[in-house]
Amino acid sequence: MEYGNLKWFDVARGFGFIEPDNKEEKEEVFVHASEFTRSGININTLKVARHGRPGQRLSYDLETKTNKKTGKTQIFAIKLRLVEE
Numbered sequence: 001m002e003y004g005n006l007k008w009f010d011v012a013r014g015f016g017f018i019e020p021d022n023k024e025e026k027e028e029v030f031v032h033a034s035e036f037t038r039s040g041i042n043i044n045t046l047k048v049a050r051h052g053r054p055g056q057r058l059s060y061d062l063e064t065k066t067n068k069k070t071g072k073t074q075i076f077a078i079k080l081r082l083v084e085e
Helices: 033-038
Strands: 002-010 015-020 029-032 057-066 073-082
Touching (some): 029 033, 029 057, 033 073
Parallel strands (some): 029 073
Antiparallel strands (some): 002 057, 057 073
């Protein structure tokens, strides 16, 4: 299980990125709107990072997928959970 804050999310395009707590080892993690839906989280209520304030606190698992055409590997957030602070 990983932890991080929602850096930004584009509701119209259906994706965003999470900034992980462990910044030294991992890049920003891609998150798709469908993962919020699968996890029962309303995307319209999410807090994104603004004016120096961190975005919505989340815990999540990681999944790695490789694009068959390009061979590029990307890390995805799955099994999202809101973390109350």
